[in-house]
Amino acid sequence: MSLNILGYDVGGTKISTVVGNDSGEILSNVRMPTVKHLGKKRLIEEMITMGDAALKKAHVEKPDLIGIIFAGPVDRNRGVVIASPNIFGLSNFNIVEPIRDYYRTDTFLENDAQAAAIAERLFGSGRNVDNFVYMTLSTGIGGGIFINGKLYRGAHGMAGEIGHNVIMVNGPTCGCGRRGCLEALAGGKAIARRVIENLRAVRDSDFFSKLRPNEITAEKVFEGKKQGDMFSQLILEETIYYLAVGLVNIINTLDPELVIIGGGISKAGKDLFDPLNDAVKEEFKSMYRPFKIVPGLENGSDLAAISVPLYTEMELHGEGEKQY
Template identity: 70%
Template sequence: MTKHILGFDVGGTKISAVIGNDKGEILSNVRKPTVKHLGKKRLLEEFYSMGTKAMEIAEVDNIDSIGIDFAGLVDRDNGIVVSSPNILGLDNFKVVEEVEKHFGVPTVLENDATAATIAERIFGSGRGVDNFVYFTLSTGIGGGAFLNGKLYRGAHGMAGEFGHMVIMSNGPNCGCGRKGCLEAIA
């Protein structure tokens, strides 16, 4: 039996809700522009309405799991958005707990650039490659790396946060709260 997955991509310019299946096929995609002052409650409302709409378009009655990716710092083990440079008011947001409560299915959280790195390994040019670095250059700057066939997360799980390396100590303020990050200067 085919499994259906609901995915949410929360980036700097758009929020997407996608229905896919375990064969890697995308069945529907609903997009809305990211609103910087959305906040936790309204973001959850967007997730619920966009997820329902994506299911309707895909003609899917039930989903088996949910994956959420966010630009910014996430604590994937505890399902928490630590901070998001794109939507204010999401600090320490227990998004997985809230989404699981609503949809009633297992939910995972990942950084958007790390999720893209994993997808590249499974579906893209990184397939079958043990060592590679993946860069994202979009609203933000990020990436990830596979070393010896395993995703490298680093000591604090932020190995791919290239955009938040401080390159100018007295530089402009960054969305992460520090000064002089590559992302704030670029």
């Protein structure tokens, strides 16, 4: 008999709620834009309303397990959001307790990037790979690491913050406060910022001169390259170089079999992965070793939310991983 799982993804641009099962099938989903001033009480009210709606759509009366993934640092053992970069007023907030009490169901919390790595382990390219790194390449850059078949969380549960490795000393200031982080150079927000900062190039570009500053995104840069815009080409070449430097640092440190890249920017497909593979090979210099860089799951964010309780239950009960 399959398990029905209610999953929440509380992210920077949207809050999504899904109902899925332990075979990785998504039965329903409900989404709403993230509101920065939502607050604790309203957030829980919205989550419960969305959860009830998703369960009704899936014809599920009560979930067997619940997963919550959050875009920001969390204390998974206490069910607490440590800091909230996207929704104000949620720092040191126990997000698990009210959801668990309402549904009377075991509820588990995880950082969104680590949850995506778990989804890859259970349902994606990491299924039969014991040592891999997952990178989410979106507005920011995060990650999750599997070592010898187990998610590596570190001493404080905060391992995998690969976006905050400095790759340019005295580079642009990152949201974390340091300068020259990978995220501050190659995250989606950083790509858009680098375009906007080059005002002369923007004015001279047929593609970008038609866009308002708030319309410039990383996705638009890839679109500009496809249309032959040379400025887009230069911005992407820089971005690929920064990503290659960051990835080679990670690969040299951890020696994974595989690097999986997900997140919105990964949807650029061959326009991202072909030059990135070439750049990484070049950046290895004499330290080259076999490696693969592959795209993440198409529906990774939905599967991440339902994967967290499945994987946590295995950890709690000391069970070997099932092959989903």
